[in-house]
Amino acid sequence: MNDHSTPILASQGTPCLLVDEERMERNIARLRDRLRAAEVAFRPHLKTAKSWEVSRLLMTTPQGPATVSTLREAEELAAHGVKDITYAVGISPDKLTRVQKLRAGGIALTILLDSVEQALAVAKASDPKDPIPVLIELDCDGHRSGVKPQDATLLAAIAQALAPRARLEGVLTHAGESYEARGSEALSAAAEQERAAAVMAAETLRAKGWPCPVVSVGSTPTAFSAQSYAGVTEVRAGVFVFFDLVQAGIGICTQDDIALSVLTTVIGHQREKGWTIVDAGWTALSCDRGTATQNVDQGYGLVCDLEGRPITNLIVTIVNQEHGIVAARQGTPRSDQEFPIGTRLRILPSHACATATQHDRYHVIGAGQSDVTAVWPRFTGW
Amino acid sequence: MNDHSTPILASQGTPCLLVDEERMERNIARLRDRLRAAEVAFRPHLKTAKSWEVSRLLMTTPQGPATVSTLREAEELAAHGVKDITYAVGISPDKLTRVQKLRAGGIALTILLDSVEQALAVAKASDPKDPIPVLIELDCDGHRSGVKPQDATLLAAIAQALAPRARLEGVLTHAGESYEARGSEALSAAAEQERAAAVMAAETLRAKGWPCPVVSVGSTPTAFSAQSYAGVTEVRAGVFVFFDLVQAGIGICTQDDIALSVLTTVIGHQREKGWTIVDAGWTALSCDRGTATQNVDQGYGLVCDLEGRPITNLIVTIVNQEHGIVAARQGTPRSDQEFPIGTRLRILPSHACATATQHDRYHVIGAGQSDVTAVWPRFTGW
CATH class of the missing domain: 3.20.20.10 (Alanine racemase)
Structure with a gap:
């Protein structure tokens, strides 16, 4: 558990969808x-x-x-x-x-x-x-x-x-x-x-x-x-x-404008591969690979710490149904950062529409990046 | 509207998820x-x-x-x-x-x-x-x-x-x-x-x-x-x-074993491109491209008629949020089949887990491929 966090966001069940109001x-x-x-x-x-x-x-x-x-x-x-x-x-x-x-x-x-x-x-x-x-x-x-x-x-x-x-x-x-x-x-x-x-x-x-x-x-x-x-x-x-990594790649916004993220928890490692395994798979992130054809491929999302600060070169490289594999972006040095079991991370979405669709509610976070100030339901279906 | 269909399946709102019991x-x-x-x-x-x-x-x-x-x-x-x-x-x-x-x-x-x-x-x-x-x-x-x-x-x-x-x-x-x-x-x-x-x-x-x-x-x-x-x-x-196109591509099942499909309606055409546009986008099909690395790339799904019979070489080639673009598989001749506005089609899923996750219920169809015999809710969230 991260020392900088207050219990409220840090104790939220994962995966879940956050919006930075x-x-x-x-x-x-x-x-x-x-x-x-x-x-x-x-x-x-x-x-x-x-x-x-x-x-x-x-x-x-x-x-x-x-x-x-x-x-x-x-x-x-x-x-x-x-x-x-x-x-x-x-x-x-x-x-x-x-x-x-x-x-x-x-x-x-x-x-x-x-x-x-x-x-x-x-x-x-x-x-x-x-x-x-x-x-x-x-x-x-x-x-x-x-x-x-x-x-x-x-x-x-x-x-x-x-x-x-x-x-x-x-x-x-x-x-x-x-x-x-x-x-x-x-x-x-x-x-x-x-x-x-x-x-x-x-x-x-x-x-x-x-x-x-x-x-x-x-x-x-x-x-x-x-x-x-x-x-x-x-x-x-x-x-x-909300903006997203695709829009940041086009140049319409910066990463600091992205208001949507998925809160996730570290559930494992394959250290010899440089993998951190989190509980956000495609059910939480979507399979969207919108940045694959852009200059910088952000995989299934860019990894941030609990306060929403991007962690240099760490992305979700593989998604299974309930597993996300976090690793260094291809061609960049492997991170030596260790995220112990239970660490909370946030994933910025490749495509906000697709990621949001995977969830039935938003958890709204306030300016301090530590409190869930509201829960807003989403419409689903057709 | 297809003459072979009874009103019940044919009048179902689209897109929706079908399971062949x-x-x-x-x-x-x-x-x-x-x-x-x-x-x-x-x-x-x-x-x-x-x-x-x-x-x-x-x-x-x-x-x-x-x-x-x-x-x-x-x-x-x-x-x-x-x-x-x-x-x-x-x-x-x-x-x-x-x-x-x-x-x-x-x-x-x-x-x-x-x-x-x-x-x-x-x-x-x-x-x-x-x-x-x-x-x-x-x-x-x-x-x-x-x-x-x-x-x-x-x-x-x-x-x-x-x-x-x-x-x-x-x-x-x-x-x-x-x-x-x-x-x-x-x-x-x-x-x-x-x-x-x-x-x-x-x-x-x-x-x-x-x-x-x-x-x-x-x-x-x-x-x-x-x-x-x-x-x-x-x-x-x-x-x-349910099986799916990925499993059929591996050889574990045939296309005739696939029990899941998405019912969709034709909403437009771009005839000079050979495109039929349907109301099943990634919200209904998912963005999963599991067959992309297989021998036969099935795109975002294989197109069938209302009775579930695959239409030779027609797949969903592009998905947007609420639009699917149906066209001939790359390297195959363009279809001369015309699907008027309102035609119902069924899409076999690339990856059944991912497609099913996009829906909150199943519409169960009986052996005649024409009746919705039950509606079964799905669990969502974590």
Whole structure:
């Protein structure tokens, strides 16, 4: 047991998920200040947090606006009084019953799609007295889903298929490929590509007579790198609330900004291999290897002491279900530090969304890094 | 919507976890029959299932024996009347309070350790009127934790440190490296190495006067490959209950034995890339890439139709949080099959333990592959 620790954090059962409230609030303030200065609205993505308490701090009002990745998140937020929600994953027709139930309950829920097929299904299901608001998803960088922003024919066909029973609200894009950008120039270029794609598609639709009031962009790397938001009406971002080693590798934050960690306990050693074995495996850390393709491979997480200070070159190199193997990063000298059985360590996550998903609650730690000041439940499932 | 389906499975909300009860029961019978014929006891590992209903089918009696990977599993099983449980992850001293609480409740809970340091802590915490039973973990193949089986000095030192307050019950090993074995000869050799290591260590301890009644071995590949269990008193295995693509790649099962799948819905396309986009991302499938180093890389899972028939060469190639990208396996021709928006597909898991962990319940499907006959909750957390 570490002498510097107070009993409260040090006696917490492990593994468990910690959130450093001070760092989290600093991260939130950083983006909110930036967007306020740029006079663009903020619609935080709550898929990383999946917690009412964190959502409250992220949203600019207790009623929203908010972005979610599952209808479960929308339902949980609605139960807490959030009124303005965008479900930012392409809709399948069978989910429209839940969408309509939320809307009937007074939630301004907007959905996303990128095909005429979906638009026809939404129009068919929509009540003309309460047309479902729809954003067309754009593919600004080849990352995933979406209409190519220059595909005027498809954009118009989708708008046409929605009318008049559903309502075209605007366009939405996510620069997922910005995760591969390195350096401020490339990051700004990714942000500009995202902005230009959204604005171009909106202008195309407006020229064809569709009002298209919403122009929504966002990803954590681009939200912090855009030089202009001209024509953009709202920005979405999620993982920045906690940040993680992937974002630090991209250069969007430093390791000192990472607000999430997994508390773990040393349960063994293989000294001749330089291994310390801890009780955080992939059930606690996730199998995410997001830094594997970055300059510095952080394995399944960077090891810190109980107070959250990174321990030079020690990472989780292997994960099994309930075991993590802590060792020196490849190509670095083996550590001569000994962590006796029972030592508490903290692991900074490779990908905060993935690590948080493995847990059903947050243990909130205060500025002294020694007390658990609150326990916040997480939403799970779909 | 698929014409062959009945409404019940086809109308299930997605993503969700399916278990094919018939395949599962066949898998269980296969190992139980094998071990019964070999006259060796079976102590199923319940870390894959984490469900009372599945555990009941796995265990040879409703009271056990059972193996678990977390104390939470032990507590859940104890609440269902299981009496004989081995917690097969190295103990840390802070967890002994929960161990003792279970033991005080009448549970024969045995713990694991591989150091004098842990043995002294267990002896100190143990009540001489109810000595905690302990297995010494052995490292039979360099996979993870454990004492080298030939390290007679350390084995004796641990036994000595436990006495007399705690009770040395025996030895336990897990041939984790058997996952890398290919071909029946290599698999049998891995099983023999596991058996020989455990028996050697037990004999060493007995020669020094420690009774060592339990000799416990197990992993799914070795449990199905051992030619001899001479000297072994019990076998543990877990993932075989569902099997998965990793086990099929090792050759321990066929794809037709895989009892677990994730039901998903098509939500989009990028046709020029040959992509079908589904609503099962890493939250539903996990990020596990266990087949990446095997002969056939199955990505994040093999795609099947709603009835569970694999679709030649289609796998999940990319996962984001709530999106899976389905495409032809690299080096194979692009599929010309079109899956309209709303089509239901099933994904066979790379690693069943990891995929199951992402869900809080099983949807049990009957032999017709069309009805959800039951919903079984899963244990979560630690």
